Amino acid sequence: xxxxxxxxxxxxxxxxxxxxxxxxxxxxxxxxxxxxxxxxxxxxxxxxxxxxxxxxxxxxxxxxxxxxxxxxxxxxxxxxxxxxxxxxxxxxxxxxxxxxxxxxxxxxxxxxxxxxxxxxxxxxxxxxxxxxxxxxxxxxxxxxxxxxxxxxxxxxxxxxxxxxxxxxxxxxxxxxxxxxxxxxxxxxxxxxxxxxxxxxxxxxxxxxxxxxxxxxxxxxxxxxxxxxxxxxxxxxxxxxxxxxxxxxxxxxxxxxxxxxxxxxxxxxxxxxxxxxxxxxxxxxxxxxxxxxxxxxxxxxxxxxxxxxxxxxxxxxxxxxxxxxxxxxxxxxxxxxxxxxxxxxxxxxxxxxxxxxxxxxxxxxxxxxxxxxxxxxxxxxxxxxxxxxxxxxxxxxxxxxxxxxxxxxxxxxxxxxxxxxxxxxxxxxxxxxxxxxxxxxxxxxxxxx
Amino acid sequence: xxxxxxxxxxxxxxxxxxxxxxxxxxxxxxxxxxxxxxxxxxxxxxxxxxxxxxxxxxxxxxxxxxxxxxxxxxxxxxxxxxxxxxxxxxxxxxxxxxxxxxxxxxxxxxxxxxxxxxxxxxxxxxxxxxxxxxxxxxxxxxxxxxxxxxxxxxxxxxxxxxxxxxxxxxxxxxxxxxxxxxxxxxxxxxxxxxxxxxxxxxxxxxxxxxxxxxxxxxxxxxxxxxxxxxxxx
Numbered sequence: 001x002x003x004x005x006x007x008x009x010x011x012x013x014x015x016x017x018x019x020x021x022x023x024x025x026x027x028x029x030x031x032x033x034x035x036x037x038x039x040x041x042x043x044x045x046x047x048x049x050x051x052x053x054x055x056x057x058x059x060x061x062x063x064x065x066x067x068x069x070x071x072x073x074x075x076x077x078x079x080x081x082x083x084x085x086x087x088x089x090x091x092x093x094x095x096x097x098x099x100x101x102x103x104x105x106x107x108x109x110x111x112x113x114x115x116x117x118x119x120x121x122x123x124x125x126x127x128x129x130x131x132x133x134x135x136x137x138x139x140x141x142x143x144x145x146x147x148x149x150x151x152x153x154x155x156x157x158x159x160x161x162x163x164x165x166x167x168x169x170x171x172x173x174x175x176x177x178x179x180x181x182x183x184x185x186x187x188x189x190x191x192x193x194x195x196x197x198x199x200x201x202x203x204x205x206x207x208x209x210x211x212x213x214x215x216x217x218x219x220x221x222x223x224x225x226x227x228x229x230x231x232x233x234x235x236x237x238x239x240x241x242x243x244x245x246x247x248x249x250x251x252x253x254x255x256x257x258x259x260x261x262x263x264x265x266x267x268x269x270x271x272x273x274x275x276x277x278x279x280x281x282x283x284x285x286x287x288x289x290x291x292x293x294x295x296x297x298x299x300x301x302x303x304x305x306x307x308x309x310x311x312x313x314x315x316x317x318x319x320x321x322x323x324x325x326x327x328x329x330x331x332x333x334x335x336x337x338x339x340x341x342x343x344x345x346x347x348x349x350x351x352x353x354x355x356x357x358x359x360x361x362x363x364x365x366x367x368x369x370x371x372x373x374x375x376x377x378x379x380x381x382x383x384x385x386x387x388x389x390x391x392x393x394x395x396x397x398x399x400x401x402x403x404x405x406x407x408x409x410x411x412x413x414x415x416x417x418x419x420x421x422x423x424x425x426x427x428x429x430x431x432x433x434x435x436x437x438x439x440x441x442x443x444x445x446x447x448x
Numbered sequence: 449x450x451x452x453x454x455x456x457x458x459x460x461x462x463x464x465x466x467x468x469x470x471x472x473x474x475x476x477x478x479x480x481x482x483x484x485x486x487x488x489x490x491x492x493x494x495x496x497x498x499x500x501x502x503x504x505x506x507x508x509x510x511x512x513x514x515x516x517x518x519x520x521x522x523x524x525x526x527x528x529x530x531x532x533x534x535x536x537x538x539x540x541x542x543x544x545x546x547x548x549x550x551x552x553x554x555x556x557x558x559x560x561x562x563x564x565x566x567x568x569x570x571x572x573x574x575x576x577x578x579x580x581x582x583x584x585x586x587x588x589x590x591x592x593x594x595x596x597x598x599x600x601x602x603x604x605x606x607x608x609x610x611x612x613x614x615x616x617x618x619x620x621x622x623x624x625x626x627x628x629x630x631x632x633x634x635x636x637x638x639x640x641x642x643x644x645x646x647x648x649x650x651x652x653x654x655x656x657x658x659x660x661x662x663x664x665x666x667x668x669x670x671x672x673x674x675x676x677x678x679x680x681x
Binding site: 004353355356357360362363364365441442445 | 530550
């Protein structure tokens with residue numbers, strides 16, 4: 001007698017007592033369903049956070065910000081030129097650690113399209129590397145090039161929301177806006193690129209559903225189907241007006257009385273991208289060394305990393321997972337006790353049968369295996385039914401209240417859930433199986 | 449299975465004692481029993497309730513081991529065997545027929561007859577073939593797919609006999625096989641046992657009923673744990 005034939009006997013036993021077996025499995029079914037739902041919900045949250053994170057530049061993106069100079073350097077503070085293009089040039093000197101550098105100068109400006117509207121905006125002058133550092137994606141056209149930078153070309157890349165603001169009555173494809181001329185503070189610029197629309201996962205799903213006509217386009221009406229007008233963590237990207245840094249400097253900064261030369265021009269932002277995350281700390285140390293040089297020893301800089309943010313996210317996910325797992329675990333435990341209980345009852349109902357099996361040559365381990373296989377079968381079937389119940393539960397949750405982040409059922413979650421259910425089946429069968437295997441054949445045959 | 453001169457005895461008991469309970473008042477269910485049953489014999493073991501015949505049956509059936517003395521079944525000393533070895537002997541050497549039939553209610557006739565073969569590790573196809581052959585010997589070929597609840601008592605006992613036969617054991621051990629049957633069906637089962645004996649099977653019949661015991665070729669009578677009579681009929 002092997003495991004498989006024990007399983008078959010178990011399955012037959014389950015079939016003979018469908019309702020009782022179902023009640024026995026209920027604990028496992030609910031446990032697996034809640035385990036799966038919990039995994040799917042947290043995986044959904046994690047996926048949308050990761051998605052957001054990536055669109056914002058990922059862990060690799062580090063900003064250099066200002067800091068209050070510490071007391072010991074207070075006297076020297078005036079010596080530091082602050083955050084300038086010299087910092088950016090210095091960062092370019094360690095390409096093995098820093099892959100991309102994106103200095104930014106910003107200025108408020110008035111944008112005007114001759115065939116559209118006049119709006120105000122923040123214009124950003126930057127390097128072509130900004131494309132990678134900020135994880136931009138093009139909807140149409142191109143981003144800035146080195147040539148644009150060298151020539152101080154009057155070209156502009158617009159965010160999706162800005163296009164919607166400038167030409168509110170046009171709903172054509174992005175490509176239609178390429179090559180048009182807008183004025184920035186009265187100077188003409190050619191539109192060479194349109195950035196993709198950045199949005200949260202749930203917004204994208206909602207928009208797509210609306211486009212298919214599944215649901216009324218609830219909050220999407222603004223901006224004519226574009227992401228315009230809404231405020232979220234992607235607004236700064238969607239409302240981008242990007243020109244070459246040199247153009248920015250020459251057209252809007254220089255010419256004023258106390259303008260420093262380009263190399264010493266103050267930057268509003270300086271972001272860079274770490275080449276290799278495994279050398280994160282080394283990279284920061286190296287960058288710090290460079291900055292001590294450009295800032296003349298004054299510690300007026302700080303690093304803005306996404307690490308804290310990422311850690312906070314991981315911690316909150318973990319605690320959600322933990323509480324979910326606790327509930328599911330208790331449910332599985334109760335399910336296991338239920339299986340053990342029913343198996344014990346079923347054994348005392350079947351003492352005679354076990355006696356006969358022993359009389360015709362079943363060894364103790366055969367009986368043990370038979371009972372264990374039966375409880376394992378209950379666990380596995382309960383687990384599979386639980387998967388179904390979990391999917392239904394998620395569907396119901398999704399229908400009752402649209403989720404912030406759509407749940408994601410990962411294969412590993414399915415494996416873990418069914419694995420737990422099987423383990424519960426095995427564990428809860430151990431004691432009943434041991435009891436059954438200790439039966440005395442003579443007493444068992446006489447049992448009424 | 450026919451007897452040959454140098455075949456080991458089917459059952460050989462030598463000065464066997466079985467004592468139940470310890471302490472001041474132990475009970476000797478068997479008190480120095482010696483008994484030899486050769487292959488091909490048809491022996492009835494009889495005695496009143498409490499005579500020790502059930503204990504003897506348990507020892508011969510490898511369900512239990514003696515307190516002292518030696519028990520051999522099919523030439524194998526089982527006096528000190530552990531539970532796995534006893535299980536193997538029950539499986540290979542003994543075919544049980546019980547008073548209460550002891551069929552598994554949820555298995556059909558075929559699967560009931562196959563049961564010893566399952567624990568002997570016989571393949572499914574071979575099991576089916578041998579179960580069909582055993583069913584033919586008890587005239588139940590047309591009932592293979594029935595469940596025990598769909599059969600009469602006499603038919604159930606014939607299924608039990610087929611189950612006892614299927615593994616070709618050294619002896620068939622029938623414990624009050626007619627006890628739950630009316631006289632016609634009881635006679636039917638006894639006729640079946642006699643037929644099997646005639647075909648060379650070794651049969652040990654445990655009964656309290658002298659009329660049933662009289663069907664055997666040899667009667668061993670027990671009283672107070674001792675053999676008080678051992679004679680051919």
